[in-house]
Amino acid sequence: MERLTGMDAIPVNAEAGPMNIHITALLVLDPTTAGPEFDADHLYSQLVERLPLNPLIRLRILQKPLRLGQPVFVDDPDFDVRKHLHRLAVPAPGGPRQVAALVDDIHRHRLGHDKPLWEAWVIEGLADGRLALAVKFSHALSDGVGAVNRLLPTLVSTHPDGAPDVPEPEPAAPLPGTGGLLADWLAETAGNVAGAARVVGRGTPQLGRAVVERLFSTANAPRRAKGEDDDPRLRAAPADTPLNRPITERRTNAFVDVELDRLRALGAAYDVTVNDIFVAACTTALREWLLANDAMPDAPLQVFVPISTRSADDEAFNSWSLAMVRLPVFLPDPLERLAIIHDTTNRVKTGRGTGGPAVDVADLLQLVPPNLMRVAANAYVHDLAAPLRPPFFHACFSNIAGPRETLWLGGARLEAIYPFGPLFQDMNVNLTAVSYDGKFGLGVAGCPDNVPDVWAITDAWLAALDELERLQPE
Template sequence: MERLTGFDALPVNAEAGAMNIHITSLLVVDPRRAGPGFDAERLYDLLVQRLPLNPLIRLRLVHKPFRIGQPVFVDDPDFDVRKHLYRLAVPAPGEPAQVAALIDDIHRHRLGHDKPLWEAWVVDGLAGGRLAVVFKFSHTLADGVGAVNRLLPTVLSPDPDHDPELPEPVAPAPLPGTGVLLADWIAEAAGNVVGAARVVGRGTPQLGRMVARRLIDMAGAPLRPRPGDDADPRLRAAPADTPLNRPITERRNSAYADVSLDRLRDIAAAYGGTVNDVFVAACTSALRQWLLVHHTVPDAPLQVFVPISTRSSADDDAFNDWSLALVRLPVFLEDPVERMQVIHGAINRVKSDRGPSGPAVDVADLFQFVPPSLLTLAANTYVREEVAPLRPPFFHACFSNIPGPQEPLWLGGARLEGIYPFAPLFEDMNLNLTAVSYDGRFGLGVVGCPDNVPDVWEITRAWEAGIDELDRLRPQ
């Protein structure tokens, strides 16, 4: 039995209304290297054999009575991989549009807590004879980097002729009873007293400044200039109110694309930035183009939620290990080169604010002290229609860039061709653009709420056009 931290449990404690906090990943597989016998049935059988060998796959969430403390993970004594694994066929012609429509329906539905927090589908009928695996898992089970480091190696190998070596699972214990859970709550409460004292002693001054500034950011108030801050003063205005921060519904709309990672590196080097700078700049161009067509480009910034991994190494076995950063986007600037320069400065500012060792107290630390029942109540209150007029535009989108393996990976001799992630939406955030780099490609997954952003393929094409524009204008 392993007790979750408040931050790890946040995705299940804060799910409310149309907010389903899970990640869906599309893995496209080319079976030609494996020979004519490799079909959807063979792929399904391989997953049946391999998935149960990963301990994460068998973890089941158990809530304490009345949710008075953080839930625990246990090895599910009733685990059956076939209760999680399904088969589908994508309609002809099996192009990305048909695959994305299938993902729309998979991604919209919430995972139940009565079994381990994941599901997977083997998908047949993709164009060119390809197969796919669509894997959906709760953000409580892993963040993006954790999924790459701890879930992918279950079934994928860098050697086409040999499967990954994993230990056989041991027999699980029975589910913990009420007495065991209450005893764990007492230990948790005692630990929280000590933890709270440590937080207060370690970071009270810094915490006060950080929380005040974060509340100002999230409440949409103008930012005060700081020494050396010579960016466009419009970036300090309150975030704009646009259709991108309307309340979401239960529906989802998905799209995906990929570009050469070397190309992004070359563009980044020409501007003196990073691949992530280019990614965010292209995302900003896409949002600007969408506003030009569907609304109006505001004379104020958009604000995006950018998760930053804080894992110390690839062996970090935390379920979630990241911190939150808010970045204001200069969508009002017409010149893409100027936008790129401002974004590079904004991201560097986020990094400098964190410092080499991060803040003394991170916002994530504070979730440890919030009772799950209170957090669930707050989330359900927040998403109520009556509260909508009172909510400021916290953030308009989420941009996330996840480094993945750069060598080709194989599943039973079939080559993994691409990885495309589809991440959550939040109550007033209608777009999520998340990317994973793999084997020289940069795979983008876009998720939107179609009731506010009707066509996310439009966003995807505008993102690709933003990269083309930066490439064409880059300094020689």
């Protein structure tokens, strides 16, 4: 039995209405490298053999009585990998849009809590004889970086003839009884009391100083991003656009990849990071979408940017913090947008210009009772005050560092990885990328009732890279 942290439990406690908090990863395989015997049947057999070796795959959620305290993960004594595996065929001609249409339906449905929080689909019929594997897993089970480090090694190896180096799992223990769950709740409550004291001790003095400085001093205010003092629009409340309309249950997805060296070269040319180039291209893509839909705002967009805090030996289910970044989407000059984005992300990384208390969000979430989180999530989904407040966020941009080397599954080469992240009630688009084997794979998830053509966003993202290449200094 392993208790979830407040951060881990968000996808369990906060799923409400059309808001499903899971990740879907599309893995494309080249079976020709493994010989004629590697077909969809063979891939399915490989999954049946390999997946149960990972203990994460066998974990299911167990709630405490009356949902007192955070839920726990337990080994599922009735685990059957075949209950999680499915097969699909892509309609002809088996191109990216046909594959994405299958992912649309996979990504839209919520994972049940009566069995381990994942499912997988073997997809055949891709063009050129490729096979694909779509894996959907709850964010409670892992964040994106954790999936690369802890889930992916179950399936693949770094040698064509290699097998995953995963130890045999221990036999499942009996499910804990009511007494054990209540004892865990008491231990959790005692820990939360101590945690609350730490949060108050760390946060209150800094919060007080921040309030005093905000009220009585502007001389020492943090320097704003380049150009922000000159353009009052960058200080305005986040814009109201179709990107923050209430989502529905439907999902639509698109994907594309480029050579990672393209982004590295652009980063070097402009003296910025690869992530800055990624965010700038995403900003341009949303700008082009807003222009095409006659919805260009005169205020910034606000974007949710998860930042991994996972170390090499981190075994936590989730290790990340968040930043809320405002994007100057209304500025026509792509180089000016890039400069502002670079300055903003640099201040986020260094902690400059936050203007608030340095209290870890994970520490705060640990103190929120699950039942209160459920009430808050339902209130958020049915937010009648949404037209009266600024949007919380318009989009999510996430950049995941993946494996650098070529990976293999039973001799079949893993060609590409495309991730698709969750949407929130007033966030209609998620752009998540993962680097792998010299490629940079972008997956875009959207709500088609508000963002009907996410392929236009991937096209605009590619065009944004082309534009930066044309404008780069000699």
